[in-house]
Amino acid sequence: MIDTSNVGNRLFAKFGAADLAALATHVDRIALEVGDPLIEPNEPVRYVWFPETALASLVIVLEDGSTVESGAVGREGMVGIPILLGTESTPMQTVTQVAGDALRVPSGVIRELYARGGASQTLLNRYVNTAFIVASQSAACNRRHQVDERLARWLLMSSDGIGSDDVAITQEYLATMLGVRRAGVTEAALALQERGLIQYRRGFIAITNRTELEEAACECYRIVHEQYESMLS
Numbered sequence: 001m002i003d004t005s006n007v008g009n010r011l012f013a014k015f016g017a018a019d020l021a022a023l024a025t026h027v028d029r030i031a032l033e034v035g036d037p038l039i040e041p042n043e044p045v046r047y048v049w050f051p052e053t054a055l056a057s058l059v060i061v062l063e064d065g066s067t068v069e070s071g072a073v074g075r076e077g078m079v080g081i082p083i084l085l086g087t088e089s090t091p092m093q094t095v096t097q098v099a100g101d102a103l104r105v106p107s108g109v110i111r112e113l114y115a116r117g118g119a120s121q122t123l124l125n126r127y128v129n130t131a132f133i134v135a136s137q138s139a140a141c142n143r144r145h146q147v148d149e150r151l152a153r154w155l156l157m158s159s160d161g162i163g164s165d166d167v168a169i170t171q172e173y174l175a176t177m178l179g180v181r182r183a184g185v186t187e188a189a190l191a192l193q194e195r196g197l198i199q200y201r202r203g204f205i206a207i208t209n210r211t212e213l214e215e216a217a218c219e220c221y222r223i224v225h226e227q228y229e230s231m232l233s
Contacts, residue, residue, distance in 0.1 A: 002029050002103075008052030008163070009075050009103055010232050011127055019113060019120050026109045032096040034173075038079050039094035048080035048110045049073075053100030055161045057177065059093045071135050072097060072154075072177070074161015076228045081128055083107045084114050097173060098162055130231045134224050141220040142179055148188040150178055152217035155198065155207060157224060165207040192216065 004020040004027060007013055015023065032038075032054045039045055041061065049056065056079050058071040070092065073079050082090045114121050141150055154177055158167050174185040189200040197213045199206040207213055214221065 002027050007050075007103060008101065009050035009078075011075075011077055011123070012050040012103055014123050014232060015113075016119050023105065023109065023113070026105055028104045029101055030104045031100075032102055033099050034096055034168075034170075036096040037093070038096065039090065039092070041091050041093050042089050044088050045080050045083050045090070045107050047104045048078055048083065048107050050078050050103040050105070051075055051100065051161065052102055053162050053164070054096055054102045055098035055100070055158055056094055056102075057097035057173075059095060059176065061093055071131065071138060072157060072161060074158070075163055076161065076232065077127060077131065080107060080110065081131060083111050084124055084128060097177070098158065098168055100162060126231050130227050133227050137220050137224055141218060145218040145220070147178060147180055147184050148191050149216065149218040151185070151188045152192060152197070152213050153221040153224075154178065155205060156210075156213060156217055156221050159207055159210075160225065160228070165210065167205045167207075168203060169205060170203050 002024070004012075004024045005017075029052075038047075038049050038056055051074050053075070056073040058073065058079075060070050073094075079094050082088070114124055141153065145153075151174070154174075155167060158169070159165050171182045171185050174189075175182045178185065189198065189205065192198045192213070193200045195212070195216070197207070197209045197216060199208055
């Protein structure tokens with residue numbers, strides 16, 4: 001049992017006091033490592049996850065084995081939307097992208113909370129709407145914007161998601177997230193580093209000039225950031 005009045009996930013913290021009290025005996029704080037599976041393709045969604053300092057990645061696995069990120073979930077959101085929509089599984093995979101803590105709740109508990117209606121259902125509906133907007137924006141971004149702009153957007157969103165300007169991430173994961181080759185990731189990261197916006201080394205990126213990194217990112221970061229802040233306001 002954890003103290004549900006003091007948690008690092010912003011969405012979870014927005015539940016009302018009565019619902020937080022009801023959830024208290026069902027919540028566990030889990031330390032996640034990079035690559036830990038949260039949802040497996042076409043398998044029952046057993047738990048809903050609320051990241052605190054971890055970052056989760058929703059990944060589409062193609063027939064040739066290649067993968068492309070369709071979204072990331074940090075402390076502003078939750079992993080397990082299908083259980084709110086009346087489905088038990090999803091063809092998408094969700095894995096831990098940045099190691100850290102997350103709150104884990106049995107999916108049936110969240111399903112019952114949602115079914116009761118009221119303020120928590122409204123909050124979760126708003127989050128689902130936000131998740132669809134973010135996914136649509138990411139699809140447009142991946143098609144229209146340059147790799148360095150997309151990398152800047154991804155770093156800023158990841159920083160927001162874990163609550164830190166230090167992001168532990170490998171080239172392999174960055175290539176998967178952006179849908180480009182590793183060489184493209186390296187070139188884009190070095191370009192941002194030369195401008196003094198980040199410090200880049202293998203497995204780790206630190207944001208050193210957030211203001212100018214936001215200027216270097218495409219407009220998608222601003223749109224997504226404002227959407228999350230509106231949802232959580």
